[in-house]
Every structure is written in structure tokens, then in C-alpha cells.
Ligand SMILES: *[C@@H]1O[C@H](CO)[C@@H](O)[C@H](O)[C@H]1NC(C)=O
Ligand SMILES: *[C@@H]1O[C@H](CO)[C@@H](O)[C@H](O)[C@H]1NC(C)=O
């Protein structure tokens with residue numbers, strides 16, 4: 001009798017849980033598991049924010065960025081002329097982001113900062129994976145995630161300087177792949193180390209797995225290029241305080257400096273650079289589509305890195321597109 005009551009009680013509880021979840025006005029979002037660890041509230045939201053963290057108690061990405069918004073941002077990616085039809089999807093992005101949301105990706109500083117960070121990150125991604133051009137249908141900015149790899153590589157991007165640390169595997173090509181495309185043996189090697197996946201022997205994993213492609217890109221966004229340098233995430237969400245030298249170098253917190261962190265002298269400190277403007281345009285366009293509005297991006301000095309001294313000068317062989 002006891003056991004039976006217990007079963008009934010459990011069933012009632014289950015029904016209640018289902019009812020509560022079903023009545024949620026944000027059905028795509030998981031209810032957090034909340035715990036108190038050493039007097040601090042920490043949460044876990046399953047596949048949407050993975051691992052107990054205070055950040056997972058905040059609004060997480062799936063609370064303010066949903067499937068239809070992903071579809072709006074990358075509206076043309078599955079049209080027949082695109083080059084990665086069927087590859088990229090919302091689920092892969094959220095699954096990849098779930099690993100970094102407990103560290104603040106999209107979960108720092110409240111919903112607006114989160115929305116802006118997602119727009120900024122995806123702005124970089126959209127610009128680097130676009131096949132849009134001036135007169136493309138839907139406009140040049142509607143074609144992000146058109147590619148998942150470099151189509152006609154002119155070389156295999158093997159830098160012999162790294163033959164002891166990140167030796168090239170014979171017959172393997174380290175051309176651009178991914179959401180923030182990875183080039184060169186040493187970049188595949190470093191990303192592989194961080195993600196614990198053998199990308200040095202199997203760079204093709206990136207073009208076969210959208211979750212991994214997004215994961216490598218978010219890792220890049222969250223990780224400083226060098227010691228004593230901030231990550232793109234840090235400079236964007238306000239975790240970074242400029243030094244005197246930074247201020248003299250016109251490096252101020254905001255979107256512009258994320259380009260400086262990721263691309264250095266390839267796009268920054270060159271005045272009105274075309275690839276810089278293309279990244280900025282994608283960011284502004286996504287802010288509009290997310291309902292945040294481009295006016296939230298701040299003034300030109302913050303948006304651009306045209307006048308900034310690059311963090312990484314004359315990088316020997318790092319390259320893109
Ligand atoms: C989100 O999480 C961080 C980290 O615990 C916390 O500092 C912040 O106050 C939280 N809330 C908001 C609205 O950002
Ligand atoms: C794709 O990559 C993710 C993240 O690394 C991994 O969890 C998943 O198992 C991979 N999927 C396949 C089919 O290999």
C-alpha cells in the first residue's frame with residue numbers, strides 16, 4: 001500500500017511538472033536545475049547551458065534567441081546556390097553555445113548584453129561565411145553561413161615552422177573550415193587541443209559537424225590569442241579594462257576591438273577597410289533583425305577599429321579567406 005501511494009504521488013508530481021513546463025510561454029527553454037553551492041546560487045539548463053554555473057541562472061541564449069531568429073539572420077543559407085545547404089542549424093549553435101554559456105557567453109550582464117554579444121559573434125560568423133554580394137537577392141547581408149569551408153584552396157596551409165609542435169599530417173589540407181574559419185596546421189592544432197579532438201589529423205571533422213564548427217568558433221571568441229591579451233568576449237562584455245597604452249592605441253571596449261582581437265592588423269588600423277566594414281555591417285544588420293536596433297551599437301569610435309593600433313602586428317602567416 002505504501003509503495004503504491006508513493007507511485008501515485010510520483011505520477012502526480014510528474015503530471016504537475018509536465019503541466020508547468022507546458023504552460024511556459026517560452027517552450028524552447030529548459031527549466032533550470034537550481035542548487036546552492038557554498039552559499040551561492042548555481043544552475044544547470046541541460047543542453048542549453050551545461051554545467052552548474054551562476055551564469056546559467058541568468059537569461060540564457062535560448063531565452064532571447066530562438067529558431068525563427070536564427071532563420072531570419074541566415075535566411076539564404078539553404079537556397080540551392082549556397083555552398084553548405086543543410087549543414088548549419090539552430091540546434092547546433094545552441095548545443096555548441098551550451099558549453100560556453102556557463103562561462104558567460106551570452107549570459108553576462110543581462111539580456112540586452114547577451115543579445116548584443118550573440119549579434120556580435122554571429123556578425124563575425126556571417127561576414128566570414130557569406131557568399132552575398134551587391135545585387136544578391138535579399139541583399140548582400142542575407143547570405144551568412146553560405147559556406148562551411150574554403151571552396152578552391154590554393155595551398156594546403158602547412159607551416160613548417162611548427163613541425164615539432166603541430167606537424168602537418170601528410171596528405172591533409174589545412175584550408176579554411178568552420179564558422180570563424182580555421183586556417184593552418186597550428187590553428188587546427190591549438191583548437192584541437194582545447195576541444196580535445198584530433199583536428200591536426202582530422203581537420204575535416206569541422207566541415208562534417210556543425211556543432212563542432214560552432215564550438216571551435218565560440219572557443220576562439222572566448223579565448224585570448226596570447227597571454228596578457230583579452231578575449232573578444234572580454235572586450236565586448238566589459239570584463240576588460242584598457243591600460244594607458246590601450247587608450248593611447250585608441251583601443252576602447254566595444255565591437256571594434258573584437259575585430260582587433262580576432263584579426264589584428266589584417267583589418268584594424270588601416271582606415272576605412274572593406275573587410276572591416278563588412279563585419280560591422282553584419283553586426284548592425286543582426287542587431288536590427290534581433291529587435292535590439294543598431295542604435296544600441298554605440299558611436300563610430302566604438303564600432304570601428306579603423307584607427308586602433310592592432311594587437312597582433314604583422315602576424316607571419318596567419319590568414320583568412
Ligand atoms: C548573471 O551572472 C553573473 C555571474 O554570476 C552575475 O554577475 C550577474 O549579476 C548575473 N545577472 C545578470 C543580470 O547579468
Ligand atoms: C559533433 O561534435 C560534437 C561536439 O564536439 C560532438 O559532441 C558530437 O558527438 C559530434 N557528432 C558526430 C556525429 O560526430
Ligand SMILES: *[C@@H]1O[C@H](CO)[C@@H](O)[C@H](O)[C@H]1NC(C)=O
Pocket residue numbers: 245249309310311
Ligand atoms: C604599447 O603598445 C605598443 C603598440 O601596440 C606595443 O608595441 C608596446 O609593446 C606596448 N607597451 C606596453 C608596455 O605594453
